[in-house]
Amino acid sequence: MSTTLEKMKILTDSAQYDLCDYVSHNKSSQVNLPGIYEATGHNGCKIPLFKTLLTNKCKNDCKYCINQSKRNFTRLELSPEALAKAFLGYYNRGMVNGLFLSSGISGDVDYTMEKQIETVHLLRNKYGYDDYIHLKVVPGASKDSIKRAMALANRVSINIEAATPSGLAELSSTKDYNKDILKRLSWINRYQHKSTTYPNFTHTTQLIVGANDESDKEILQRMEKIYNKSDLKRTYFSAFTPIEGTEFASKEACSTDRTAKLYNADSLVNEYHYNVKELVFDENDNLLLTQDPKILAAKNMDIFPVEINSAPLIELVRVPGIGVKSARQIISIRKKMPFTNKEQLRKLGVVVDRAEPYIKISGEFQTTFDF
Ligand code: SF4
Incomplete structure (x- = not known):
């Protein structure tokens, strides 16, 4: 050759x-x-x-x-x-x-x-x-x-x-x-x-x-x-x-849906410092393919709703729709001026539709708590 x-x-x-x-x-x-x-x-x-x-x-x-x-x-x-x-x-x-x-x-x-x-x-x-x-x-x-x-x-x-x-x-x-x-x-x-x-x-x-x-x-x-x-x-x-x-x-081949869910869950463990015991698995200890691991985990936690103006980083990053970067920005901004409405969060990249059932802003619930 x-x-x-x-x-x-x-x-x-x-x-x-x-x-x-x-x-x-x-x-x-x-x-x-x-x-x-x-x-x-x-x-x-x-x-x-x-x-x-x-x-x-x-x-x-x-x-x-x-x-x-x-x-x-x-x-x-x-x-x-x-x-x-x-x-x-x-x-x-x-x-x-x-x-x-x-x-x-x-x-x-x-x-x-x-x-x-x-x-x-x-x-x-x-x-x-x-x-x-x-x-x-x-x-x-x-x-x-x-x-x-x-x-x-x-x-x-x-x-x-x-x-x-x-x-x-x-x-x-x-x-x-x-x-x-x-x-x-x-x-x-x-x-x-x-x-x-x-x-x-x-x-x-x-x-x-x-x-x-x-x-x-x-x-x-x-x-x-x-x-x-x-x-x-x-x-x-x-x-x-x-x-x-x-x-x-x-x-049988492994589905890429399974690896996609593993990537989601792995980032919760690696970047958001979740414990694996906070995640939700099915009866075979596998992630549920049709559901977001972060939302499922949130449904099992008793920390919500968290107050945007006082919650520690570890709680803010557990809110669906809030990532590590936006959680850090929230903490930095609220030292100078408290948040008063969800539009301020949206501007930081928070996915407000996902986050609002899990947060309070200045003591106000943002939507009905549905679980
Ligand atoms: S995975 Fe690596 S070590 Fe194993 S057979 Fe393939 S090339 Fe070799």
């Missing part, structure tokens, strides 16, 4: 289930070249990234994965130099704003990490590339390689894949949940402020949802534990899709 472009097509297809976006994992519709995916930035803008594997050879047997060892398809590997040049070909033409680099584990774990690090090192130090890089840490990576990856990247991530050791054992016989994954995640967290070079460095993780029997509650409880103990920025939820040639080929 074959041209670098043909190789890139195969390697970027092999990377499609590593998520770089929580809104979608679609390829960019703007450019018909392999590997260009859109990530959503802080302000909702779309950022094109080049997402690829260094190799799709993998010794592991993750039963859901397109690259797992038992699957029969074209395997190949690019050299760090070839990959760095292929990426720069896109970047220098303004087609992408960053690199998302991952890899199958073709042999030794540290060999895989070294090849990824070498690629990024070439970009940073030989070619002077200074823009965004997200680098995947592979399970079982050494402490030293993780530190060096962190010094070169703007973001690193290790996929935890499952919420529990038994959940991971359903998916793979070759990865140890506590030793290969959680321990490495804790190292990333420990070295976050010592080994990084880029000021807005973050780390993230990803789970596959619906490939094992874990419930939404188990998933959110695991994430709550991790958020409480670390600076993990966010979690990506990959909806399981059956792939031909894998052990899970005939398993």
Whole structure:
């Protein structure tokens, strides 16, 4: 084989289930070249990234994965130099704003990490590339390689894949949940402020949802534990899709409605500091697909209606229709002048129609309390 472009097509297809976006994992519709995916930035803008594997050879047997060892398809590997040049070909033409680099584990774990690090090192130090890089840490990576990856990247991530050791054992016989994954995640967290070079460095993780029997509650409880103990920025939820040639080929796909609800609930835990026990689950410990987790949680709380002019942040953010940013603005503004009507809240971005059953303004109820 074959041209670098043909190789890139195969390697970027092999990377499609590593998520770089929580809104979608679609390829960019703007450019018909392999590997260009859109990530959503802080302000909702779309950022094109080049997402690829260094190799799709993998010794592991993750039963859901397109690259797992038992699957029969074209395997190949690019050299760090070839990959760095292929990426720069896109970047220098303004087609992408960053690199998302991952890899199958073709042999030794540290060999895989070294090849990824070498690629990024070439970009940073030989070619002077200074823009965004997200680098995947592979399970079982050494402490030293993780530190060096962190010094070169703007973001690193290790996929935890499952919420529990038994959940991971359903998916793979070759990865140890506590030793290969959680321990490495804790190292990333420990070295976050010592080994990084880029000021807005973050780390993230990803789970596959619906490939094992874990419930939404188990998933959110695991994430709550991790958020409480670390600076993990966010979690990506990959909806399981059956792939031909894998052990899970005939398993039912996970709906993106389920992952959308998990994203909602996860943001309540991560950004709004809800306890998972405040959320409402069905009899199987899953979120209710037809209802907003924040409204359901609010119906179970006895703090409402809260007074806009005196409620603490932790109560304001529990009001449906009030986000973290608008809650902070409310607290800042009311120090100078109390709120007197809901139009003042609307101007801050509060969704007043959702919020009004849950609030009082200067002692006045805003609507009939309907539960
Ligand atoms: S380690 Fe597992 S999930 Fe990662 S590429 Fe290999 S088979 Fe796929």
